[in-house]
Amino acid sequence: MSEFTINRRGLLKTSAIVGAGLAMPTIFTSAARAYTNEPKGGTVTLGFNVPQTGAYADEGADELRAYQLAVKHLNGEGDGGMLNTFSSKVLKGNGILGKKVAYVTGDTQTKSDAARASAQSMIQKDGAVMITGGSSSGVAIAVQGLCQEAGVIFMAGLTHSNDTTGKDKKANGFRHFFNAYMSGAALAPVLKANYGSDRKAYHLTADYTWGWTQEESIAAATEGLGWETVAKVRTPLGAGDFSQYLTPVLNSGADVLILNHYGRDMVNSLTQAVQFGMRDKMVNGKKLEIVVPLYSRLMAQGAGKNVKGIFGSTNWHWSLQDEGSKAFVKSFGQEYGFPPSQAAHTCYVQTLLYADACERAGTFNPCGVVKALEGFEFDGMGNGPTLYRAEDHQCFKDVLVVKGKENPESQFDLLEVVDVTPAAQVTYPPDHPMFAGGNLGTCSAGA
Amino acid sequence: MDAVLLQILNGLDKGSAYALIALGLTLIFGTLGVVNFAHGALFMIGAFCAVVVQKTLTLSKVVLSETEKTPWGTPKEIHTYYVQEWFGDFGLVLQDYSVPVAILLALPVMLLAGIAMERGLIKHFYKRPHADQILVTFGLAIVLQEIVKALFGANPIPQPAPQALQGALDVGTMIGFDPGVIVYPYWRFIYFVFAAAVVSAVFAFLQYTTFGMVVRAGMADRETVGLLGINIDKRFTAMFGFAAVVTGLAGVMYAPILSPDYHMGMDFLVLCFVVVVVGGMGSLPGAVAAGFLLGVLQSFAAMNEVKAILPGIDQIIIYLVAVVILLTRPRGLMGRKGVMED
Numbered sequence: 001m002s003e004f005t006i007n008r009r010g011l012l013k014t015s016a017i018v019g020a021g022l023a024m025p026t027i028f029t030s031a032a033r034a035y036t037n038e039p040k041g042g043t044v045t046l047g048f049n050v051p052q053t054g055a056y057a058d059e060g061a062d063e064l065r066a067y068q069l070a071v072k073h074l075n076g077e078g079d080g081g082m083l084n085t086f087s088s089k090v091l092k093g094n095g096i097l098g099k100k101v102a103y104v105t106g107d108t109q110t111k112s113d114a115a116r117a118s119a120q121s122m123i124q125k126d127g128a129v130m131i132t133g134g135s136s137s138g139v140a141i142a143v144q145g146l147c148q149e150a151g152v153i154f155m156a157g158l159t160h161s162n163d164t165t166g167k168d169k170k171a172n173g174f175r176h177f178f179n180a181y182m183s184g185a186a187l188a189p190v191l192k193a194n195y196g197s198d199r200k201a202y203h204l205t206a207d208y209t210w211g212w213t214q215e216e217s218i219a220a221a222t223e224g225l226g227w228e229t230v231a232k233v234r235t236p237l238g239a240g241d242f243s244q245y246l247t248p249v250l251n252s253g254a255d256v257l258i259l260n261h262y263g264r265d266m267v268n269s270l271t272q273a274v275q276f277g278m279r280d281k282m283v284n285g286k287k288l289e290i291v292v293p294l295y296s297r298l299m300a301q302g303a304g305k306n307v308k309g310i311f312g313s314t315n316w317h318w319s320l321q322d323e324g325s326k327a328f329v330k331s332f333g334q335e336y337g338f339p340p341s342q343a344a345h346t347c348y349v350q351t352l353l354y355a356d357a358c359e360r361a362g363t364f365n366p367c368g369v370v371k372a373l374e375g376f377e378f379d380g381m382g383n384g385p386t387l388y389r390a391e392d393h394q395c396f397k398d399v400l401v402v403k404g405k406e407n408p409e410s411q412f413d414l415l416e417v418v419d420v421t422p423a424a425q426v427t428y429p430p431d432h433p434m435f436a437g438g439n440l441g442t443c444s445a446g447a
Numbered sequence: 448m449d450a451v452l453l454q455i456l457n458g459l460d461k462g463s464a465y466a467l468i469a470l471g472l473t474l475i476f477g478t479l480g481v482v483n484f485a486h487g488a489l490f491m492i493g494a495f496c497a498v499v500v501q502k503t504l505t506l507s508k509v510v511l512s513e514t515e516k517t518p519w520g521t522p523k524e525i526h527t528y529y530v531q532e533w534f535g536d537f538g539l540v541l542q543d544y545s546v547p548v549a550i551l552l553a554l555p556v557m558l559l560a561g562i563a564m565e566r567g568l569i570k571h572f573y574k575r576p577h578a579d580q581i582l583v584t585f586g587l588a589i590v591l592q593e594i595v596k597a598l599f600g601a602n603p604i605p606q607p608a609p610q611a612l613q614g615a616l617d618v619g620t621m622i623g624f625d626p627g628v629i630v631y632p633y634w635r636f637i638y639f640v641f642a643a644a645v646v647s648a649v650f651a652f653l654q655y656t657t658f659g660m661v662v663r664a665g666m667a668d669r670e671t672v673g674l675l676g677i678n679i680d681k682r683f684t685a686m687f688g689f690a691a692v693v694t695g696l697a698g699v700m701y702a703p704i705l706s707p708d709y710h711m712g713m714d715f716l717v718l719c720f721v722v723v724v725v726g727g728m729g730s731l732p733g734a735v736a737a738g739f740l741l742g743v744l745q746s747f748a749a750m751n752e753v754k755a756i757l758p759g760i761d762q763i764i765i766y767l768v769a770v771v772i773l774l775t776r777p778r779g780l781m782g783r784k785g786v787m788e789d
């Protein structure tokens with residue numbers, strides 16, 4: 001029979017070995033990697049994931065220009081742009097938390113799988129601590145989900161679907177851009193004032209998350225005015241020739257055509273609607289009107305003079321005269337020779353807001369950044385005072401109603417702002433049915 | 448009834464484009480036996496001929512204003528069109544008619560593009576399996592579309608029809624319907640007439656010229672024609688060029704209907720292969736008939752009344768028709784015996 005004995009030296013040695021063994025998981029995980037891609041050297045890498053090919057490539061190119069400008073300003077180069085007008089004053093032009101800002105870019109191709117693959121590569125291979133960009137809600141929602149799993153922050157670029165901060169919201173995702181509900185709420189009073197409350201609307205809708213929520217939002221807003229919805233017709237994304245979807249409008253009895261299309265689809269559907277004589281047609285004793293609920297200056301350029309007199313909404317426009325917008329237009333115009341698009345504006349602002357949140361939190365840890373952005377109120381970035389609502393990570397700010405300009409002075413001067421809808425008028429409760437479902441969850445630091 | 452008539456009209460211009468592209472595709476397949484997946488790229492190049500002409504005619508002299516400034520503080524640029532400066536009002540008319548003018552550029556460009564494609568690449572793949580031909584031509588299509596994207600960007604570039612030809616004709620009132628329920632844009636009528644003229648010219652060329660007769664003989668039996676001392680290869684190369692011209696013209700004239708972008712060839716390619724297969728591989732009348740048939744059917748499938756019964760039918764109709772026709776007539780509507788059956 002053996003006898004178990006232990007001396008002092010043996011006890012010490014055993015304790016040391018057991019202690020080291022117990023400490024192992026923390027040595028190789030939490031202590032060494034507190035969160036995904038914690039910046040170790042003198043730089044911090046941001047991932048700009050934009051459509052460089054596909055239907056939204058022009059917007060992607062403009063987003064990339066804005067990101068590069070934001071990086072310049074954060075690193076203390078150029079005139080500082082909106083750093084000078086931003087109400088928060090923690091950014092000093094010395095990078096973020098003393099680290100120089102570097103960036104990598106990816107091509108989403110406006111496809112969810114390609115966007116996820118490129119975001120994954122930027123997180124895993126390039127060590128990006130924040131991903132931003134996109135020009136399609138389908139892509140934004142897919143990448144937002146990935147960033148939540150990976151434990152990095154996602155600062156959404158151009159995404160207008162209610163679902164991004166509705167049923168698909170995530171704790172690590174933040175949206176500065178407005179959404180379809182806000183477009184409806186802002187547009188409705190202007191449509192009533194111009195077209196009355198006795199109208200029959202025909203919807204043509206891009207068949208994906210953004211189109212569905214926009215159709216729902218605009219139909220609800222116009223039905224609230226007393227308008228009747230005659231038909232809601234889904235069209236495939238990138239249909240090209242929309243004539244077979246447009247011609248049924250002619251004998252439907254509708255006197256308003258609502259084009260829930262964006263980018264290339266909107267350019268084609270609007271141009272073809274005009275070709276079919278829809279802007280000169282009288283129905284029910286009224287002139288047939290066309291509405292494009294979500295406008296962008298780049299789209300208006302594509303559609304040319306067909307946009308004249310057509311109402312829509314937009315997140316931001318370069319003609320705004322607040323100090324922040326003027327500073328951004330000046331910086332961007334001097335750098336590139338033309339004014340920025342709304343996509344460029346939102347992407348630039350998102351980058352500065354992320355950097356500011358890191359500074360205020362004193363860390364790049366996503367959970368610290370989330371805390372710093374939730375409920376954050378700011379001004380000086382265009383659109384007036386803005387709130388990043390904690391409940392769903394959606395920004396609430398003034399929304400612009402615009403109209404295609406009758407007499408443009410230049411190729412960039414295509415839209416005129418006809419109304420600035422106050423933030424209070426487009427704000428909705430977090431549990432609004434159009435945003436119901438899903439769960440914000442808790443922040444993820446990955447690692 | 449008015450809705451049905453409208454969709455028939457609607458299918459005509461779509462069908463015209465399908466028919467012209469499929470006709471070019473069939474000419475190449477029928478003469479050279481090559482399955483050309485770069486054919487959509489030829490349609491795209493045709494459309495970009497219109498873009499090049501428009502861009503050339505809108506080139507402008509830039510002078511910096513001494514008094515006016517941009518919102519970002521730099522001197523404002525004042526643009527004056529060179530054509531207006533050189534030719535006055537006639538220059539502006541030229542600008543307005545840039546799409547029809549582009550046909551003059553498209554004719555030599557497409558002929559040369561077709562011949563270069565055949566001599567430079569495709570001739571090396573005649574004796575290779577169809578799979579190899581598909582791979583190499585598909586690769587070529589991607590290269591061509593990337594070049595166009597690098598040169599012109601990814602966004603569509605609007606090509607308006609001439610001012611006088613914009614607007615729509617109220618067809619309904621001419622046949623007793625209420626005003627405004629059956630209207631059809633002038634340019635789409637022009638496209639249909641243009642397509643009909645090109646198709647007729649191709650058939651007349653093949654039917655009534657010696658060159659066409661030799662080509663048809665070569666299509667039926669290449670070796671025997673060669674044994675008669677006729678250099679059939681040269682004629683077939685020329686046919687590749689002609690096929691490229693037909694497809695390129697389809698692209699130029701389609702530019703006002705669908706603003707050209709780098710991806711438009713790929714968008715049409717798959718549809719046109721379905722058209723060729725439905726019409727019967729190698730059959731020229733089959734390609735034309737199937738082009739119009741599928742164009743019109745696609746328009747009908749998009750009617751709300753049809754979609755209410757069969758949701759999503761507009762997305763799959765042409766593939767559904769292809770399946771039904773191939774199950775009942777494996778050679779397609781007018782396919783020749785022996786083609787693709789070895």
